[in-house]
Amino acid sequence: MDEPDFFPAPPLEERVIAILGLGLMGGSLALALRGRCTGLIGIDPDPQAVDLALARGVVDQASVSPHKLLSQADLVILAAPVGAILSLLRALPDLHTGMAVVLDLGSTKSDILNAMKALPPRFDPLGGHPMCGKEKASLAFAEDGLYRDAPFVLTPLERTTPHARSLAEQLVQAVGARSLWIDAETHDRWVAATSHLPYLLANTLAAITPLEAGPLVGPGFRSTTRLAPASLTMMVDILTTNRENILESVQRFRQTLHTIELSLKAGDMETLRIQLAQGAANYAALVSNEGAKG
Secondary structure, eight states: OOOOOOOOOOOGGGOEEEEEOOSHHHHHHHHHHTTSSSEEEEEOSOHHHHHHHHHTTSOSEEESOHHHHGGGOSEEEEOSOHHHHHHHHHHHHHHOOSOEEEEEOOSOOHHHHHHHTTSOTTEEEEEEEESOOOSOOSGGGOOTTTTTTOEEEEEEOTTOOHHHHHHHHHHHHHTTOEEEEOOHHHHHHHHIIIIIHHHHHHHHHHHHSOGGGGGGOOHHHHHHTTTTTSOHHHHHHHHHHTHHHHHHHHHHHHHHHHHHHHHHHHTOHHHHHHHHHHHHHHHHHHHSHHHHHO
């Protein structure tokens, strides 16, 4: 079946947007989009999240049931853990009876884009991943400035139209983020190193630290292990759907840590100094504007 024609994308201000998932990311996105679109619909399986969203005026309409409201939207945003996004993509043709641009906010992209390929031609999908967040993931911690100045990855499919690309750019600009167009494989390889391995390291460090050392926990330990209590459901989804890239990052870390261990065992402080200086130099490059662009 041929892909249907999509009219040129009207401004974001003329769109009705549905956000499926009213946690930290979906709620913060809704707050940032208030007044920037014709209507905001929130959908979440948790009745308390729906009630809170309505009470705070986060969205115009909200429900626990996608069937009631979803077909009003011409932009559907999937703001849920990766496993839930995959389930929503399978259900979407039955939940939305019209045409719509579909954007997800999932932390890994390859599996999600593969699932998007199976959507009927009346949907115009592309992947997304805003590089921002907090350790606390509920709507209660949502804020309208969460996305501001953050990189917002956009990963198109071959079928993604200029219509959807234009709308995605408008959305990114509306929430104050910076778009970065890359393919799904590159995204998953990069975030394995910058996001997923850091979680594993933080969690492991917290796990091996003796409880009796608690009185000496200070800012350094807290900042290094900040990611340790992240949502297990979310993180297991991420680790499952980006397993090969994460394993590669773990292997590189293990090899580098082993060389440091050998220098310590040998008492070779000069080699150790060189190794630590290399890490410091890489850090400076990664967090600089030049590193961020690369």
